[in-house]
Amino acid sequence: MSARTPLFTWTPVGTADGSTPARYFVIVAKDPQFTKIADYAFTTIPAYAPRTATAPTTYSDETTHYYWVVLPAKNADGSGSVGFPTDGAPQPFDKRSLPPNLLAPDSGAIITGQPTFRWTAAEGARRYRLQVSQDPSFGTLLDDVVTDSTAFTSSTTYPADSALYWRVRADDQNLIGLAWSVVGVFQKQLSTPVPRSSNPTTGDLIPTLAWSNVPGAVSYDFHAEQPDGTTKDFIGLRSSAATPTKWTGTGIWHWRVRANFPKAFFGVVAGPWSTPVEFTRTVHSPTSPATEVLAAHRLVFSWSPKVGVKNYRVQASTRADFATTVETVTTDNTSYAPVMTQTSYVNGGTLYWRVAAVDADGNVGDYTTAQTFTLPLFLRLSASGYPVKGKTVSITITATNPSLLPVRSAMIVMRGAGVGTLVHYTGSTGKTTFASVHATRYGTVTVTGSKSGYQTTSIYLTVH
Known part of the structure; x- marks a missing residue:
């Protein structure tokens, strides 16, 4: 068994007359009946390194045997050789190259960011093919990429929280795929934004709420739970910070955020939500009343x-x-x-x-x-009696407060309609009596009451 494309050699033979070296046909097939020819050559020396006129020829790795045979020609022009390869004592050989060894991610690793795949170099590799799948048989591929390097960082968003399988192989000089590596397995865990510790947790003003940038995220979703139990969602935010255009009401809000990652072809896949964060909205009282x-x-x-x-x-x-x-x-x-x-x-x-x-x-x-x-309290005045022209009458004035309680020591002044100016003060019952009120003409007698801490009020008595 060979890990490389083989060099074929054999014991030389001469021509029929022995004057010149023989010519040889070399035939390589994938079956002992030589119905699946892999290579065919004509050489004048007893050795053959597979190649075309301008470049090497390489053989693919196979799990079954290759068969090769040398058919000497009797004549210098190649004529006179055995007519059928099976008549020339075919020999089997195996071609199985050494695959790359997987280096990272480690088997069973949990990856939170974008994974970087690494492997060892393979002999004879012109490039490498990397495949990633949720299927251990790689029937459906999430990634199928070629690279000249022995490392590759994928931009594909892989399904989260499920087993993912990967393998790599070398392509040789003729881009023939060689042996696959062993299958590695890892798990992708989509990253979660982390609310910043500098975010306000209470306030009257509309806050700006921020969180950590998530590598590979193309947008973010913002979810708010309001004090009354209703919710609001804002989808596809392009920044790692948000300032609501309107935020009213008071109470405790809870908010959280998640990152969105691109799918392989179109759309996004959402990562896990962050831990909820409280914000207490207040509307404090105005200052300096x-x-x-x-x-x-x-x-x-x-x-x-x-x-x-x-x-x-x-x-x-x-x-x-x-x-x-x-x-x-x-x-x-x-x-x-x-x-x-x-x-x-x-x-x-x-x-x-x-x-x-x-x-x-x-x-x-x-x-x-x-x-x-x-x-000042309202001073309520009331009169018992009324003035009469040309007669002397008695009139009692009562002063009370808004609760109808008597007001003591209120000054009561009566004037008008010829009665002159009469001044009395109320007693403990809030009353005072003007015993000799003598109006000399028709008109109105004005009664005015006043006291410190009270409004000055007046009532008007019509002369009868």
């Missing part, structure tokens, strides 16, 4: 502007817990001046206000802490 009192019943609420919000929600209440509200308004501005017509504003006392930012979908963020402001 302030109350500016312009007059007894003129106020302006203000705050600092907030990036990434659509508008602001303002609430006013008589309670610090805002269980009930005086008003709730939405404004695009960073200040608000209430119109003060609601009863709670009119009644006065200590009130509260707060403001929250609102995003593009109407989600209300955190409110500021309650801000307090105080308005």
